[in-house]
Amino acid sequence: MNSKILVTGANGQLGNELRKLCKNFPGLEFIFTDVDMLDITNPDAVSVFMEASKPAIVVNCAAYTNVDGAEDDVKNARKINALAPQVLAAACAMQEAFLIHISTDYVFDGNSTVPYLEDDSTNPISVYGSSKLEGEEKIKSVFDDYVIIRTSWLYSEYGHNFMRKMIAIGNDNSEVQVVNDQFGSPTYARDLANCIIDMIIKSILNPQAYLPGLYHYTNQGSCSWAEFATEIFALAEIDCKVIPVSSDKFPTKAKRPMYSVLNTTKLRDSFGIGIPNWRDSLKECLSSKR
Numbered sequence: 001m002n003s004k005i006l007v008t009g010a011n012g013q014l015g016n017e018l019r020k021l022c023k024n025f026p027g028l029e030f031i032f033t034d035v036d037m038l039d040i041t042n043p044d045a046v047s048v049f050m051e052a053s054k055p056a057i058v059v060n061c062a063a064y065t066n067v068d069g070a071e072d073d074v075k076n077a078r079k080i081n082a083l084a085p086q087v088l089a090a091a092c093a094m095q096e097a098f099l100i101h102i103s104t105d106y107v108f109d110g111n112s113t114v115p116y117l118e119d120d121s122t123n124p125i126s127v128y129g130s131s132k133l134e135g136e137e138k139i140k141s142v143f144d145d146y147v148i149i150r151t152s153w154l155y156s157e158y159g160h161n162f163m164r165k166m167i168a169i170g171n172d173n174s175e176v177q178v179v180n181d182q183f184g185s186p187t188y189a190r191d192l193a194n195c196i197i198d199m200i201i202k203s204i205l206n207p208q209a210y211l212p213g214l215y216h217y218t219n220q221g222s223c224s225w226a227e228f229a230t231e232i233f234a235l236a237e238i239d240c241k242v243i244p245v246s247s248d249k250f251p252t253k254a255k256r257p258m259y260s261v262l263n264t265t266k267l268r269d270s271f272g273i274g275i276p277n278w279r280d281s282l283k284e285c286l287s288s289k290r
């Protein structure tokens with residue numbers, strides 16, 4: 001197997017982290033694309049690009065990630081999150097390439113009280129969650145050479161995310177109301193990017209340890225959005241008070257699961273990958289920002 005890796009949606013949070021990390025792996029050849037170079041919803045463009053570049057692995061970081069926007073834009077959310085993964089899987093099957101695809105904790109309804117396992121029943125409560133679940137199912141229907149990684153509450157120095165939003169609000173306000181009844185695991189996109197490269201080296205490029213399938217990856221530990229905001233302000237030394245409020249106070253277009261903590265044991269055991277705690281990773285992210 002060659003070691004050429006095609007990354008789609010590479011201008012997003014996760015794609016940017018892969019761009020930064022790839023410099024540490026000169027043995028792996030990366031091709032980074034985003035919608036302007038390769039629109040993954042266009043089957044012809046995907047198959048022409050794949051045929052010309054012949055990657056061994058495709059890492060799909062592209063997605064429609066506007067959770068509230070998706071409620072009114074169902075067609076586009078489905079096109080990017082459900083149909084495009086099928087297009088990529090079909091092109092990978094044709095080219096005998098492996099597909100790494102990213103999914104979400106929002107495939108669950110949030111009624112659990114213990115961390116979700118990979119084979120727990122899904123029941124998305126938003127268009128975004130349904131479209132991402134459909135993407136998983138489409139890939140599974142095409143072939144077996146995939147890893148799907150569900151992650152949650154992704155943040156980084158780039159793009160739209162809760163950490164950046166809180167820093168902007170905190171710099172301009174002395175207090176902010178944040179919901180304290182939704183629980184999940186904040187995940188630093190750089191840690192996920194590291195995990196993806198680790199999986200590629202340890203398993204996908206190593207036929208002896210080939211372990212395709214569905215996995216959960218988030219930083220370890222969990223918290224509410226209010227606790228997350230409190231930690232962001234503490235570590236960034238921003239003087240802004242967090243006022244904890246219930247979700248009823250912040251009606252949003254899309255419903256969010258009240259509890260979407262994912263159990264990561266399968267991934268840790270299968271690949272021997274250690275996962276940092278969310279507080280340590282947040283500290284790391286904030287210090288690399290300065």
Ligand SMILES: NC(=O)c1ccc[n+]([C@@H]2O[C@H](COP(=O)([O-])OP(=O)(O)OC[C@H]3O[C@@H](n4cnc5c(N)ncnc54)[C@H](OP(=O)(O)O)[C@@H]3O)[C@@H](O)[C@H]2O)c1
Pocket residue numbers: 008009010011012013014015034035036038039040041060061062063064065080084102103104105132151152153154155159160
């Ligand atoms: N963000 C989270 O909190 C979160 C939580 C759980 C799971 N995830 C999943 O993690 C993955 C990475 O998320 P992220 O936060 O890094 O996403 P992101 O920052 O929103 O980046 C997604 C990228 O995909 C691009 N894109 C959109 N449509 C495309 C198309 N048709 N063809 C090619 N590229 C296209 C976007 O371009 P434009 O910006 O121009 O549209 C953007 O650069 C996604 O699968 C997401 O569903 C994210």
